[in-house]
Amino acid sequence: MNYWLFKSEPDEFSIDDLKSSTTTPWEGVRNYQARNFMRDECKKGDLILFYHSSCKNIGVAGVATVSKEAFPDKAQFDENSPYYDPKSSEEKPRWFCCEVKFKSKFNKVVPLKDIKENAKLKDMHLVKKGSRLSIQPVKKDEFEEVLNMSRTI
DNA sequence: GCCAACGTTGGC
DNA sequence: GCCAACGTTGGC
Numbered sequence: 001m002n003y004w005l006f007k008s009e010p011d012e013f014s015i016d017d018l019k020s021s022t023t024t025p026w027e028g029v030r031n032y033q034a035r036n037f038m039r040d041e042c043k044k045g046d047l048i049l050f051y052h053s054s055c056k057n058i059g060v061a062g063v064a065t066v067s068k069e070a071f072p073d074k075a076q077f078d079e080n081s082p083y084y085d086p087k088s089s090e091e092k093p094r095w096f097c098c099e100v101k102f103k104s105k106f107n108k109v110v111p112l113k114d115i116k117e118n119a120k121l122k123d124m125h126l127v128k129k130g131s132r133l134s135i136q137p138v139k140k141d142e143f144e145e146v147l148n149m150s151r152t153i
Numbered sequence: 154g155c156c157a158a159c160g161t162t163g164g165c
Numbered sequence: 166g167c168c169a170a171c172g173t174t175g176g177c
Contacts, residue, residue: 007175029159054175096163112176132174 002041003143005049005126006064006100007134015050015061019102023067026097027075028083028143034135039070039096041137048100049125049138049146052109059111060146068099106150120145 007028008014018024029035048064072093075083088094116127125136138146 009175033160058176130161130174136172 001065001108001141002043002046003049003138004037004046004066004138005043005124007050007051007053008087009054010052010057010061011055015054015102015105018050018062018100018142020065021102023041024100025071025073026100027073029073029107029134030085030095031132031134033131035055035096037135037137038098042066044069047103047143049143054136057109057111058114059060059109059113060106060150061109062105063147064100065103066098067101070096070098073097108150108153110146110149110153114149115146118145118149 007126012153013024026038029038044066046066048066049060050062050064052058052061072090073083073095075081076085076088076095077090078084083095085094112126115121115124121127121142124138124142125133
């Protein structure tokens with residue numbers, strides 16, 4: 001079992017949107033490192049910290065799970081999609097996504113600020129300077145620590 | 154809205 | 166293969 005952190009801009013897609021949708025293909029990731037994680041390492045049942053970025057209330061908003069492993073992201077073939085990639089083809093897709101499902105929503109968002117201040121979480125990608133990875137692996141201990149924090153705020 | 158840090162592109 | 170220019174991310 002692996003643990004992850006997925007970033008999402010809540011104005012685009014929030015934890016509530018995730019909750020109200022039955023299945024969600026995680027489309028639109030256009031970064032090779034993030035793609036490789038999704039394509040090669042995200043396994044069914046893996047747990048995901050759902051992170052809200054670029055918003056008023058920045059931090060981890062809840063937990064999701066991988067409900068289906070990698071398949072080609074169909075937005076890359078759709079000329080009308082902002083995620084369209086003319087260099088990709090159905091025969092040789094460039095971008096992949098997996099499907100995620102809502103698991104739980106925290107009573108309060110665990111703020112980025114608190115995560116930064118927690119010594120146990122100092123090695124998370126998230127708090128590293130300049131880290132822009134939208135899909136990042138998280139250690140079991142780190143995952144559990146964030147859950148602990150969600151219970152005490 | 155600003156801007157630092159990062160990733161990608163493309164000319165050479 | 167280098168690297169400048171550009172576009173994007175994302176916290177503040």
